[in-house]
Amino acid sequence: MGVRLLVGTAKGGFWATSGDRRTWEVAGPFFKGWRVTTALRMKDGRVMAAVASDIYGPALQVTEDFERWEQLPAGPAYPEGGDRRFREIWTLKEKAGVLYAGVQDAGLFSSADGGASWRAVEGLNEHSTRGGWVPGAGGLCCHALLFGDDPGRMWCGISAVGVFRTDDGGKTWTPRNEGVPCAIEDKEHKGIGTCVHGLAQDPDDPNRLFRQDHLGMFRSADGGDRWERNEQGLPSGFGFPIEIDRATKTLFAIPQESDQHRLPAGGALRVFRSTDGGDSWRSASQGLPSRDFFGTVLRGAMAVDGLDPGGLYFGTSAGTLHASSDLGESWTNLPVALPRVLHVSAWTE
Amino acid sequence: MPEATVSLPSLLEPVTGGVREITVSGGTLREALADLLVREPRLRPHLFDETGGLREHVLCFHNGTNTRWLDHWDGPLSDGDAILFMQAVSGG
Numbered sequence: 001m002g003v004r005l006l007v008g009t010a011k012g013g014f015w016a017t018s019g020d021r022r023t024w025e026v027a028g029p030f031f032k033g034w035r036v037t038t039a040l041r042m043k044d045g046r047v048m049a050a051v052a053s054d055i056y057g058p059a060l061q062v063t064e065d066f067e068r069w070e071q072l073p074a075g076p077a078y079p080e081g082g083d084r085r086f087r088e089i090w091t092l093k094e095k096a097g098v099l100y101a102g103v104q105d106a107g108l109f110s111s112a113d114g115g116a117s118w119r120a121v122e123g124l125n126e127h128s129t130r131g132g133w134v135p136g137a138g139g140l141c142c143h144a145l146l147f148g149d150d151p152g153r154m155w156c157g158i159s160a161v162g163v164f165r166t167d168d169g170g171k172t173w174t175p176r177n178e179g180v181p182c183a184i185e186d187k188e189h190k191g192i193g194t195c196v197h198g199l200a201q202d203p204d205d206p207n208r209l210f211r212q213d214h215l216g217m218f219r220s221a222d223g224g225d226r227w228e229r230n231e232q233g234l235p236s237g238f239g240f241p242i243e244i245d246r247a248t249k250t251l252f253a254i255p256q257e258s259d260q261h262r263l264p265a266g267g268a269l270r271v272f273r274s275t276d277g278g279d280s281w282r283s284a285s286q287g288l289p290s291r292d293f294f295g296t297v298l299r300g301a302m303a304v305d306g307l308d309p310g311g312l313y314f315g316t317s318a319g320t321l322h323a324s325s326d327l328g329e330s331w332t333n334l335p336v337a338l339p340r341v342l343h344v345s346a347w348t349e
Numbered sequence: 350m351p352e353a354t355v356s357l358p359s360l361l362e363p364v365t366g367g368v369r370e371i372t373v374s375g376g377t378l379r380e381a382l383a384d385l386l387v388r389e390p391r392l393r394p395h396l397f398d399e400t401g402g403l404r405e406h407v408l409c410f411h412n413g414t415n416t417r418w419l420d421h422w423d424g425p426l427s428d429g430d431a432i433l434f435m436q437a438v439s440g441g
Contacts, residue, residue, distance in 0.1 A: 034360070034363065053360065055404065056360060056395035056396075056407070057394050059395070070366070071363065071364050077394065079399070080399050080401050081401065084399065
């Protein structure tokens with residue numbers, strides 16, 4: 001079975017395709033000059049890509065054939081006259097026929113008609129703690145969204161604010177950050193000020209969550225009610241992406257030296273994986289640049305393909321692209337030098 | 350009703366499906382821009398923001414005059430007028 005990667009960069013999107021997950025063809029760019037910030041393969045087979053420009057703002061584009069794109073007539077939007085700006089889309093998800101978009105300035109929007117129209121998830125966007133939401137280095141962005149078995153349960157992650165959970169389909173949301181150190185304390189609004197960078201979820205137990213946070217690596221066995229630190233074997237608790245292989249539940253993370261330096265430790269590009277639910281982590285970096293490498297991996301720039309054995313793919317801020325078809329046992333460095341990689345999606349075909 | 354030609358920058362080709370020139374009509378510049386958004390509503394979020402005005406780095410010229418320098422957009426439109434959108438670029 002082949003794999004298609006959508007690689008979103010700071011200056012356009014690229015396709016990387018492979019029939020054997022060893023040799024790759026790269027094509028693009030599409031949306032030349034636009035940031036491609038995230039993407040979704042919808043249940044109906046179409047691909048939705050979020051694009052953004054510092055000049056012209058964000059939009060959603062859709063393709064049925066990976067070639068011809070059409071901008072959706074409408075997208076998430078904040079009301080005219082308000083102080084919020086819709087700057088870009090950080091995550092796109094689909095559940096039970098409803099599309100969700102997590103955006104910057106932080107907010108969540110949903111569409112029940114395939115993206116033709118969008119409405120704000122007011123319970124989150126107008127949350128009582130909103131006055132204490134302040135942007136992190138990457139902006140005030142809602143970048144992660146997970147779903148529970150219970151159709152009413154969802155989690156979202158907002159950078160520099162924390163994780164929120166709803167149990168009533170989005171009407172009400174509660175911060176779920178107990179056990180995670182506060183990064184930016186707010187005098188008035190409690191329960192926020194943690195800085196979630198990435199979320200992953202046990203495919204068989206949606207309440208078992210894994211969290212790459214600004215201040216460490218954490219996990220929760222109870223849907224985020226309580227978090228515990230799990231960093232044994234990691235060179236640093238700081239990093240951005242976290243992914244999980246569906247079949248083996250292997251976790252993957254790419255730590256950085258520290259939040260101050262934000263570089264690969266020692267100039268080595270290293271992936272760390274855990275095969276025991278986060279109890280311990282080990283490097284799985286055979287074939288990756290082991291010296292003189294100073295690119296980093298952003299939160300949306302790593303993806304798994306769900307095949308057996310599981311494939312793992314990521315791009316870096318240095319424009320490099322890396323692929324493993326064996327759960328990180330070995331790596332292929334694709335012979336490309338792309339713009340800064342913001343996002344990687346992996347789909348089988 | 351007078352007709353004007355709106356010229357768009359190449360970066361907006363993905364928005365319009367490759368169209369770079371759109372004929373609009375209106376008695377004033379304001380009406381012409383409103384007509385532009387009727388003819389191509391997908392342009393709205395790319396040219397205007399939540400303030401209701403032009404995006405910060407979007408420039409609009411009417412017959413060579415930067416519309417930011419105009420007191421209002423209610424001046425008359427004439428047949429053959431040129432409306433040009435481009436991006437403001439600062440720095441190198």
